[in-house]
Amino acid sequence: MDTDERIALAMAELLRKQGYAATGINQLARAAGAPTGSLYHHFKGGKREIAAAALRQTGAAYIQLLPLLLDAHDDLATGIESLFAEAAEDMRDTGWANMCPVGTVTAETADTEPELRKVAAEVMETWVEVGSRYFTARGLSEADSRTVVFAVLSALEGAFILARGMRSAEPFRAAGRTLGTYVASLRDEQPKTPARTRAQTGQRHHAPVPRGESPGPPRARQTPNAAG
Amino acid sequence: MDTDERIALAMAELLRKQGYAATGINQLARAAGAPTGSLYHHFKGGKREIAAAALRQTGAAYIQLLPLLLDAHDDLATGIESLFAEAAEDMRDTGWANMCPVGTVTAETADTEPELRKVAAEVMETWVEVGSRYFTARGLSEADSRTVVFAVLSALEGAFILARGMRSAEPFRAAGRTLGTYVASLRDEQPKTPARTRAQTGQRHHAPVPRGESPGPPRARQTPNAAG
DNA sequence: CTCCCGGTAGAACGGTCTCTCTAGAGAGAC
DNA sequence: GTCTCTCTAGAGAGACCGTTCTACCGGGAG
Incomplete structure (x- = not known):
């Protein structure tokens, strides 16, 4: 693997675990197996530029x-x-450590760090674009796709944090269930109509959601037990 | 206001904006209007202890x-x-800066920082406890209450991050819509503890809702710590 | 051989970090 | 007046920070 890739990868790993400010250049050099000089040879912008590359890569x-996962x-x-x-x-398998560095940073x-914020924003916008294209391809309207992507990303990032702090999988279970229910409600509500109408009328989602017979809604309610 | 409270408050503000590692003791002293020595007089544990106090307070x-907000x-x-x-x-009103320090830290x-993680976990567990008690009082089953609390907290923390990065309110809109839909589906699905009765009779919830457990509840607006 | 060059090394620099230390202001007791 | 205790005040210690700088290595061109 090329040195610059190795550096960016090591940076991503450190960002994921301890964030930007706490990650030192020397620590990074050690982790990447490269001397300090090499870091600045490959990334003239120093720590900031390495972090930006790591965010984009991740x-x-x-x-x-x-x-x-969805296919x-x-x-x-x-x-x-x-x-x-x-x-x-x-x-859980990684000791509650596996978190998206983009969120942390x-x-x-x-x-x-305005520059890093801009990079993070670009990454997130890519996520929204790619994700909403995918959901559209899976049959959702464009408006619904965008809503689902934003909701999924928000819930994921938030669940990362809660799970990381509490060392519990419960945030993920809860977020997964609510989002599964939402997507199911979209499917049941408008089997084929372009969701334009629903999106325009806006307040519709407070009306009763038809939860009649459906092939595969999220599984039946279960009592949440604390995950050790 | 007492000095130690002022210190913790200033710390919370800084944590909210820039996190733990990037916040220096001297910067904190300046922000709190106290010399370095006072910080260590009030908090013998130094930076870590001040951060812990700030997290608990917030x-x-x-x-x-x-x-x-929900009442x-x-x-x-x-x-x-x-x-x-x-x-x-x-x-938006605070320039996309108003974020929960607990999540950031x-x-x-x-x-x-195992000690800080433990404090954060305690705070989050309190959130879950208080929140699920509230939702139970509003008519949800205990299991549903817990799910909703976890989902709301996850979505909130995640939306904070996305909104902060993208400078957009869209994550909040999406998260709000999906969670509103989920709660509505719960209401429609099991009207055995009739939410309708509750709404019509005007006999509103709040039996065991913890109110006034602190001398000065924050204003209805967010930013319970509005002392820049 | 010399010259050049992408890349590897790590020492050195000025600055900032957390924390400790000493000094003293102010109030109350005697 | 002195003694004590709480709290303010900030200089200083020792470590580490991001960055820059110089030195070195290997090999293709002349």
């Missing part, structure tokens, strides 16, 4: 997981629920 | 907003949606 990799499910609602379950499993530096 | 203030709505679903709308408005330090 962002591109993460959004590929969306189709990868396996014919029903989008169950697919989304299992996506959250997978994320939870992954976090954004939370930490949005006010103090 | 956490207690934030969860009070839940009943404060205004007879319908829980619309209440939740408007809660997200309020959060979005507040962030957890994301940043969960692996490197």
Whole structure:
């Protein structure tokens, strides 16, 4: 692997674990197996530029997981629920450490590092674009696709944080269930009509959601038990 | 205001904006209007202890907003949606800077500062407890209450991050809509503890809702710590 | 051989970090 | 007046920060 890729990868790993400010250049050099001079040879912009490269790299990799995980499910609602379950499993297996560095860095530096905030915004916009294209391809209206993408991303990032703090998979279960239910309600509400009407009327979602007989809504209610 | 409170408050503000690692003791001293020595006089544990106090203080203030904002709505679903709308408005009004310090610090330090992670976990567990008690009082089953609380908290924290990065209120709109829909679906699905009766008779909830457990509940607007 | 060059090394620099230390102001007791 | 205790005040210690700088290595061109 090329040195610059290795550096960016090591940076992504450190950002994921401890954020931007706490990650030192020397620590990064050690982790990447490169001397300090090499870091500045490959990235003239120093720490900031390396972090930007790491964010872009990670962002591109993460959004590929969306189709990868959802394609396996014919029903989008169950697919989304299992996506959250997978994320939870992954976090638990890595000792509640596996978190998206984009979220961490954004939370930490949005006010103090304008350049990094811009990079994070670009990454997120790519996520929204790619994701909403995918959901549109799976049959949702454009407006609904956008809503679902934003909701999924928000819930994921938030569940990362809660799970990381509480060392519990419960945030993922809850987020997965609510989003699965929402997507199911979209499917049941408008089997074929272009959702333009629903989106325009706006307040419609407070009306009773038809939950009649449906092939595969998220599974029946279960009592949430604390995950150790 | 007492010096130690002022210190913790200034710390909360800084954590909110730039996280734990990037916040220096001297910067904090300047912000709090206290010399370095006073910081260590009031908090022998130094930076870490001040951060812990700030997290506890903020956490207690934030969860009070839940009943404060939701009590205004007879319908829980619309209440939740408007809660997200309020959060979005507040962030926009503060230049996309108003974020929960608990989330930022957890994301940043969960692996490197075990003590802070534990404090964050306690705060989050309090949120879940208080919140699920509230939703139970509003007519949801205990299991549903817990799910809704986790989903709301996850979506909120995640929307904070996305909105902060993208400078857009869209994450809040999407999260509010999906969660409103979910709560509405719960209401429509199991009218055995009839929400209708509750709404019509005007006999409104609040039996065991914890109110006034603190001398000064925050204002109805978000930013319980509005002392820049 | 020399010259050049992408890349590897890491020492050195000025600055900032957290934390400790000493000094003293102010109030109350005697 | 002195003694004590709480809190303010900030200089200083020692470590580490991001960055820059110089030195070195290997190999293709002349």
